[in-house]
Amino acid sequence: MGSALSRRRMLGSLAGGALLLGTATAPRSHAAPRSHAAPRSHAAPRSHAAPGRRLPDPGIITATDPALLSAVEAxxxxxxxxxxxxELLDACLARTREFDGAIGAWIRLYPEFAYAGADEAGERLAQARNDGTPAPDVCGLPIALKDLFAVSGLPLTASSRVLxxxxxxxxxxVWSKLEDAGAVLMGHAHTDEFAIGVATPQVGNPWNTDxxxxxxSGGSAAVLAARFxxxxxxxxxxxxxxxxxxVCGISSIKPTYGRxxxxxxxxxxxxxDHVGPMGRSLADASLMMSILATVDADDPITALGPPVPAGGYPLTAKGGSTPLAGVRLGLPPSELPPPLQTLFDDTIQVARSLGAQIVPVVMPPTPTSLVTGDVVEMGSYHRQFADRIGLYRPERVPSVGTAVASLAVPVVDYLMLERDRLRYQVDYNRLFVDSDLDAVLIPGTRVDGAQREEFLGVSVTEGVMGDVKWAxxxxxxxxxxxxxxxxxxxxxFGVQLGARPWQDERIIxxxxELQEALPAWRDVPDLVPSAGTAPEVAQVAPGPGPDPTNTLDAAAPLRTPPMNAIR
Structure with missing residues (x-):
């Protein structure tokens, strides 16, 4: 632990502070939909630990319904x-078709595409067993993509009539990496329209569909909670x-920006914008993180971080009586409804029992100026839909209109807002150094249940449901x-654990360790049969582009790598 403490007490170093301007590369030609008559050729696998050493022993897995298996178990x-x-896909589709009517987690399903992928994965796994060379850990696993991620020849609508x-x-x-690793795309899950809001009102929480x-990402979380x-x-x-x-009782990773x-x-x-792996358990999300957190030539910021750990991100707790001995967790003040405060206090006590030291801290205030920058960036994308403003959900029209109007902000002012962002990063990192922290522990939400339409019109930039903007x-x-x-x-109810930029492995x-002691992720909601209604769609010829999303201005003109600097 001494060397870790020494590293932590050193002055932070710049992990990449230059702005990446115009990071989009020249458009690649977009291939027609793949033929399902023959398997794809697979690139040489990245470094993977042998599944037998990395995944649980098949002999201890007791679930009889494949849809109820966690990702690491499956x-x-x-x-x-x-x-x-x-077989796994059969079970997931059957459960979806039986129960998704009242939940509405999926916006579209792709059975034909999925079965073709499952058959290819089956062949790949069989060949790996014969050759003694492990296939990627996610090979053969069904996956839901939020309706923001392009898949050639399949619809992409951001859960909006606009698209x-x-x-x-x-x-x-994201899909290129998952497809190369043999994952099976089941469908697109609903998002709050264009990812603007915090409600995802078209989706019911599997624990209570009201x-x-x-x-x-409400649709993605509901897919997991419902075991679809x-x-x-x-x-x-x-x-x-x-x-x-x-609020759905599942796990997620918001990685370092650009990871x-x-x-x-x-x-x-x-x-x-951060891409986030989501799973029923943290191990499940970490399994997928190992596939996704690799360099993408089309997004140069991904080359700035450390490589994926040898063998992938961790999947299992070390265990023992005090696995968090020497770990210092910063605890900012929080105000919660009494039932949630009880759960949070109990979590703090569990962390202490595992050896963690709890340190009261005060998070640096987020500059109010940054909200203006958020609105400008949103307007830069949505201006292309100005002639379709009436197709947005009514509660979204004011925020979209304001965003488009914000483009009148002078460029120099916008760049000054980016300066404020860098200053905030320095303040955040200084908190960790000054208090000698490994992580901060923060409630996952401030709301003890919300009706489906309770937060209509509220933007994710407002942070009203929880303390989230800091990350x-x-x-x-x-x-x-x-x-x-x-x-x-x-x-x-869940909790957030946050670290400094690029410490993804450590925070996992x-x-x-905390999830091993608090295995609430194993709880399964009681679902009422209600036939699913999501359309089942086949792959067609891809759109004209040039961007994979088939929209304009989707590629980031500016990407700011996060820093570990403290001064």
């Missing part, structure tokens, strides 16, 4: 040849994977994990 059985990807009929022109970087699953798929991808601009994870490519993703605000402005990595359910509403390690 991966173990898939790699051992005890489960075929088609009705839009067909992606190419693959997002309640909101949070937003904007073992993995999902969301995005986080102002808590958009953390809030849904907390995962956002190429081919419909943006909200370029300098705050998007600092670019810091955060894991969110469930710790229990409210005694008043029965709704799940700490989160795994």
């Amino acid at each position: 991966a173990s059985l898939l790699h051992a040849g005890q489960l075929h990807p088609r 009705e009929g839009n067909i992606a022109a190419g693959n997002s970087g 309640m909101s699953p949070g937003g904007s 798929a073992p993995l999902a991808v969301g995005s986080d601009t102002g808590g958009s994977v953390r809030l849904p994870a907390s 995962i490519t956002s190429h081919g993703m419909i943006p909200l605000t370029w300098t705050r 998007n402005y600092s670019g810091a990595p955060v894991v969110t994990l469930p710790v229990g359910r409210s005694s008043a509403t029965g709704m799940p 390690e700490i989160g795994l």
Whole structure:
């Protein structure tokens, strides 16, 4: 621990402070939809630990319904040849079709595309067993993508009538990596329209379908909570994977800004958008993080961080009586409803029992000027839809109109706002150095259940449902994990653990220890049969582009790498 403390007490160093301007590369030609008649050729696999050492022993897995398997459990059985990807997909689709009517987590399903992918994954896993060379951990696992991530030849609508009929022109970087690793795309999950809001009102929380699953990645979180798929991808601009994870009882990782490519993703605000792996457990999300947190030539910021750890991000807790001995957790003040405060206080006591030291801290205030920058970036993308303003949900029209009007802000003022962002990052990092912290511990939400339409019109930039903006402005990595359910509403509640930029591996390690002691993620909601209504769509010819999203101005013109500097 001494060397770790020494490193922590050293002055932070710049992890990449230059602005990346015009990072979009020349458009690639977009291939036509792949033929399902023959398997794709697969690139040489990246470095992976052998699944037998990394995944749980198949012999200890007791679930009989494949849809109820966690991602790491399903991966173990898939790699051992005890489960075929088609069987797993069958179970996930059957559960979706039986229960999704009242939840509405999916906006579209792609069974034909998915079964083709499952068959290819099955062949790849069989070949890996024969050759003794492990396939990627996610091979054969069904996945939900938030309706922001482009998949060539499939619809991409951001859950909005504004993009009705839009067909992606190419693959997002996220889907390219997952497809190369053998993942199986089940469908797109609903988002709050264009990822702007915190409610995702078209989706019901699986724990109580009258309640909101949070937003904007509410559909992705609902898919996981309902056990419709073992993995999902969301995005986080102002808590958009953390809030849904907390209120749906699942886990998420908001990685360091730029750690995962956002190429081919419909943006909200370029300098705050983070791609977020989501899973039922933190181990599940970490499994997918190892695939996604690699360099993408179409998004140069992804080359600035450290490489993925050898063998991938951690999946298991070290365990023992005091696995968090020597770990210092900063605890900012918080105000919560009594049932949530009880759960949070209990979590603090569990952390102490595991050896953690709890240190009272005060988070640096987020500059109010940054909200203006958020609105300018949003307007830069949405101005292309000015002639379709009436197609937005009514509660979104004022915020979109304001965003487009904000483009009158002088460029020099916008750049000064970016200066304020860098100053905030320095203040955030200084908090960790001055208090000698490993992480901060913060409630996942301030709301003990919300009706589906209770927060209509509220933007993720406002942070009204929880203390979340600090992580998007600092670019810091955060894991969110469930710790229990409210005694008043029965709704799940989770906590956030945040570190300094580029300490993704460390914060996952700490989160795994806490989740091992608080395995609330294993709780499954009781679902009422209600036939799903999401349309089942086949792949068609890709849109004209040039961007994979088949829209304009989706590629970030400016990307600011997060810094570890303190002065």
